[in-house]
Each structure stands twice: as structure tokens, then as C-alpha cells.
Amino acid sequence: MTVLRPAAVAGMFYPADAAELSRQIATFLAAAPPAEAGAPVPKMLIAPHAGYVYSGPVAAHAYALLTAARGRISRVVLMGPSHRVAFRGIATSGADVWTTPLGEVAIDRDMVARLMALPMVGELDKAHAMEHSLEVHVPFLQTTLGDFQLVPLVAGETPRDMVAAVLDAAWGGPETLIVVSTDLSHYLDYDQCRATDAATVTAIEAMNPDAIGSSQACGRVPVGGALLAARRRGLSIKTLDVRNSGDTAGPRDKVVGYGAWALYEPKGDPMDHIGPKLLDLAWASIRARLDNKPAPKPDDPALARPGACFVTLKRGGNLRGCIGSPLAWRPLGEDVVDNAVKAAFADPRFPPLSAAELDPLTLSVSVLTPPVPMRFESEMDLLGQLRPGIDGLIIEDGGRRALFLPSVWEQLPDPAQFLAHLKHKAGMAIDHWSAHFKASRFQAVEVKQQGD
Incomplete structure (x- = not known):
């Protein structure tokens, strides 16, 4: 039996009538700057989640960048804060399908199952039942992307490194988009809001989650983890729009701030310059163990980004050890050090490596893309x-x-x-x-x- 998660805030945060909803989103997108011809597709968006009359014009600045990605993005990892249910960790949905007035969106149950293998992730449908921080994004995604699968995640009280680990596990390739949901300051007067939000913008642009206080963004938990993951992976960031409800559809005595950002993966192949460093690190790790010395510490910032690798040893063309990680869950440099030592000394198929076997031993490091x-x-x-x-x-x-x-x-x-x-x-x-x-x-x- 297919389990549905029905729309909970249609008619409150956005129109319940499909035709009116489509017209409103089309109006917002038409007013936003379109993506430049040939511009890269963002890997990650940060966008607001208030009622459409208030935050819709700001969110549209992010979603307008996805029109060229229709048919290319097949999975959206959507993470937002919990407003109604207090819990620790990150909550997945048990639904098979989410519905909005614009139709149904299938949940990527395979990815959800993979994430639930992580210790901080669990199924908690009550966290999703009335939560608007995710739902308001789905009609925008349906409009711009068409057919895709959704991975909905609600963040409770969670350390940002755990949030980053979950996003790393779901990172995928160009078929995967990450959307992080947050509003900015709440219920300050207009001038106070602008000053507070300006400081938050500076922190987000610097990818410095430590500078985002509890009153600056309701989604500071998912945003903090997303910025940590983005910084490790070398993403660049662009501020698209920053306004508040006093600019869009409300009074100016008590306003809520909104912002939209796009984050892009670096161009080029990072293996061109880190490949030799990975090999040197693997060899150094094996020699350090043979000499009873401490394992080396990776010193290249590129090796601090999450990565998954296998280290393979061969002698005389025959396998002598192979150990690795199928998923990126720690910095690539640490993964190389640990897997090199295990391939040499802890592969159960072979005895521990001896110093006499180093010549002629060959070594290779395979860096994996997410499965x-x-x-x-x-x-x-x-x-x-x-x-x-x-x-x-x-x-x-x-x-x-x-x-x-x-x-x-x-x-x-x-x-x-x-x-x-x-x-x-x-x-x-x-x-x-x-x-x-x-x-x-x-x-x-x-x-x-x-x-x-």
C-alpha cells in the first residue's frame, strides 16, 4: 500500500487551488533574474519558507536558476528546521509519496534507507505531518524541475557536523540537488531586521556557521551543517536576494527576514593535483606503521573534504590487500590513511605486510563517486x-x-x-x-x- 503525506499547509502558506498556485509561482519566477546562458547549475540552494506572499519573491530568485536543469536533476534532498516537534537528530518521512495541489512527488526510498543507516537519522512522521519548512518548497520544485524524487529531512537539535555527514551521504552527482530551508530574523522592526540580516548574510557568504546566532535564522541547524559540508568540498556561494516581509507584503514594525543563496561545485578535476598526494600519504601511512611511528596527518585543505576511497596493494601483479570505504563519511585524507594501513595489515585474506615485501609492492588509490x-x-x-x-x-x-x-x-x-x-x-x-x-x-x- 502506498503511504501518502498530504499537503498540510496548502490554503495557508500557499494557494490550495492548483491553477492559482501555478499562476502565483509563474509570476514570482518571471520577476526573478533568469539563469545566464551556459551558467552552471547550483549544487545547493538556501531559500526561505514563509507564506508565498511574504517570501515567495525571494525564493523565486533561487528557483529561477533551475529552469535549465529540468530533466537533469532527478533527486532533491530537502532539509529544513522543525517548528512544531522537539526532537534530537534528523527525521525522515515514512511516506512513499508527498502530495501538493500540483500533484504527487515520489520519495526516494532507497536514499532514505541509506541515510537511516546513519546513527543520527530516524523515521519520525510526526515531525513531517504539519511542518511547513519543507512543504512550501515542493511546488516550486515541481514547477521548475518536473519529475524528480524527494528526500525530505527535518532537522531537530543536531550538531552541524552530523548534518554535514548526512548531506555528504546524500550528496550524489549532478542528478542530485540539495535545498536547505530557512528564514532569517523574526519580528524585529524594519531597520533592526536589515542590520541583523546583513550580519547573517556576511556569515553565510563566509561559510562561517559559528557567526549565525540562535535569533538570526530559524534554520541555523541545517544551514550550519550545509555550510560546513560546502566549505569542505570547496563550493562557492552567491547571494541572490535578501529582503524582509516589510519589503514584500507586510507592515514594518514586526518583520521577518528572508534570503536566497546558490552554491556551486568547483570546476575542473581535483584529482589532477591531489592524486600524487594521496599516493604519498598512503605510502607514508604504511611505512609509519612498519616503523612503529604515528600515522601522518594530511596537510592539504583539499584532503579535508569528505571522500571515499579504496587502497589496493599488489605484489608481482597479484592482489596483496584491498580495503576501502563505499561512502564518504570522513575527510578523504583520513580515509586514505586508515584504509592504507588496513589494506597492508588488516585484510583478513592476507597476513600482515612485512618490510621485506615493500619491494616490489605496487599501490593504488581509487577515489569513489557516491553510489x-x-x-x-x-x-x-x-x-x-x-x-x-x-x-x-x-x-x-x-x-x-x-x-x-x-x-x-x-x-x-x-x-x-x-x-x-x-x-x-x-x-x-x-x-x-x-x-x-x-x-x-x-x-x-x-x-x-x-x-x-
């Missing part, structure tokens, strides 16, 4: 979607799970053999199949170097 769940009707459908030499694959069913890096295609170039061996690795029969079989694919950038 994306695949949709398929049968095993043949799955096999037909696999791209030899490109896709890494994670399979799971019945509590069993296994992963192959894209480099495994060198030994198993046939998709059927590739999948059969991966099933065997997971402890499944090679002809195993069930309605619950899941698969996610990812890519990896591999850097290699010969040991000294």
Missing part, C-alpha cells in the same frame, strides 16, 4: 545497464553485500561474469535473484604508483 541506486526489472535489465570499465557495483540482498571496483573489469570484462563473481563474493549463489535484490553503481578515479 547511485539502479532501477531494473530483471537481471538481464541490470546487466544491460552496466558499463564495463566504467561502473563499480555494489549489490545487496538478504543481509549480504559486496562491492567491485571498476578496475575488476580488467579481469572480468563480461557483465554476466562480473555480476556472478560479485554474487559469489557476497556469499550468494551465482544464479541468485530475488525481488529484493538491490544494486548501486559508482565510478572511481584510480591513481597508481610503484613502491620505492
Whole structure:
């Protein structure tokens, strides 16, 4: 049975009539500056969540940038603060579908399930039932993006590093957009609001969540975590619009502030300059363990960003150890240090590495993109979607799970053999199949170097 989350604030925060709602959003978007031709699509938006007559014109400055992304963005991770239910952590929705006057939006249950594996995330439908901080964004997303899947998250009292960890786990690739919901100061007079919000804008532009006080933004928890994640990943930020209810549709004695921002991922391939550093760090970690010295500390800011990697050791062309992380949950530099040591000394398939084996040992580091769940009707459908030499694959069913890096295609170039061996690795029969079989694919950038 499909579980629906019905619209809770239609007719209060925005029109309940579909035609009127569409007209109002179209008017807001038409008044906002359009995206420049050829401009990149934002990875993240920060936008307000008040009633449309108050904050709609400001939110439209963010959503107008998505018109060129229609058909390209298929998942939206939407996080906002809890206004009505007090709790700790981050609440997912148990619904399969959210509804608004503009129609239904499917929930990405695979991503929700993945996030619920994190210790700070749990299902709490009462946090979503009457919460407006997420719902008011959905009609804007339906209008600009068309068909997409939603990952709705309500943030309670949560450390911002935990918020950042959740966003990192849901980060995805260009198919994923992150939207963070917040209003700014509340119920100050017009001039006080402008001064307070100006300080908040400065903090957000500097990606400095420490400078955002409890009275400056009701969504300071999700915004703080988002800024932390963005700063680690090297995103740039642009302020799009800052106004208050005294500028849009209300009196000026008690106003609420609103702002809209777009955040963009950096251009170019960061592996061009960090690849050699990853290899040096992995070698240094292994040698430090052999010499009974402390593990090295990554000193490049690029290695402080979250990342997932596998470290592979080979000797004489044969595997000598391979350990890694399928999901980015800590800084990439820390992931390399830990996985290099484990590949050398804690892979259960091999004895611990000895100093005598360093020559001729080869080492490679594979940095993974976030895994994306695949949709398929049968095993043949799955096999037909696999791209030899490109896709890494994670399979799971019945509590069993296994992963192959894209480099495994060198030994198993046939998709059927590739999948059969991966099933065997997971402890499944090679002809195993069930309605619950899941698969996610990812890519990896591999850097290699010969040991000294």
C-alpha cells in the first residue's frame, strides 16, 4: 500500500487551488533574474519558507536558476528546521509519496534507507505531518524541475557536523540537488531586521556557521551543517536576494527576514593535483606503521573534504590487500590513511605486510563517486545497464553485500561474469535473484604508483 503525506499547509502558506498556485509561482519566477546562458547549475540552494506572499519573491530568485536543469536533476534532498516537534537528530518521512495541489512527488526510498543507516537519522512522521519548512518548497520544485524524487529531512537539535555527514551521504552527482530551508530574523522592526540580516548574510557568504546566532535564522541547524559540508568540498556561494516581509507584503514594525543563496561545485578535476598526494600519504601511512611511528596527518585543505576511497596493494601483479570505504563519511585524507594501513595489515585474506615485501609492492588509490541506486526489472535489465570499465557495483540482498571496483573489469570484462563473481563474493549463489535484490553503481578515479 502506498503511504501518502498530504499537503498540510496548502490554503495557508500557499494557494490550495492548483491553477492559482501555478499562476502565483509563474509570476514570482518571471520577476526573478533568469539563469545566464551556459551558467552552471547550483549544487545547493538556501531559500526561505514563509507564506508565498511574504517570501515567495525571494525564493523565486533561487528557483529561477533551475529552469535549465529540468530533466537533469532527478533527486532533491530537502532539509529544513522543525517548528512544531522537539526532537534530537534528523527525521525522515515514512511516506512513499508527498502530495501538493500540483500533484504527487515520489520519495526516494532507497536514499532514505541509506541515510537511516546513519546513527543520527530516524523515521519520525510526526515531525513531517504539519511542518511547513519543507512543504512550501515542493511546488516550486515541481514547477521548475518536473519529475524528480524527494528526500525530505527535518532537522531537530543536531550538531552541524552530523548534518554535514548526512548531506555528504546524500550528496550524489549532478542528478542530485540539495535545498536547505530557512528564514532569517523574526519580528524585529524594519531597520533592526536589515542590520541583523546583513550580519547573517556576511556569515553565510563566509561559510562561517559559528557567526549565525540562535535569533538570526530559524534554520541555523541545517544551514550550519550545509555550510560546513560546502566549505569542505570547496563550493562557492552567491547571494541572490535578501529582503524582509516589510519589503514584500507586510507592515514594518514586526518583520521577518528572508534570503536566497546558490552554491556551486568547483570546476575542473581535483584529482589532477591531489592524486600524487594521496599516493604519498598512503605510502607514508604504511611505512609509519612498519616503523612503529604515528600515522601522518594530511596537510592539504583539499584532503579535508569528505571522500571515499579504496587502497589496493599488489605484489608481482597479484592482489596483496584491498580495503576501502563505499561512502564518504570522513575527510578523504583520513580515509586514505586508515584504509592504507588496513589494506597492508588488516585484510583478513592476507597476513600482515612485512618490510621485506615493500619491494616490489605496487599501490593504488581509487577515489569513489557516491553510489547511485539502479532501477531494473530483471537481471538481464541490470546487466544491460552496466558499463564495463566504467561502473563499480555494489549489490545487496538478504543481509549480504559486496562491492567491485571498476578496475575488476580488467579481469572480468563480461557483465554476466562480473555480476556472478560479485554474487559469489557476497556469499550468494551465482544464479541468485530475488525481488529484493538491490544494486548501486559508482565510478572511481584510480591513481597508481610503484613502491620505492
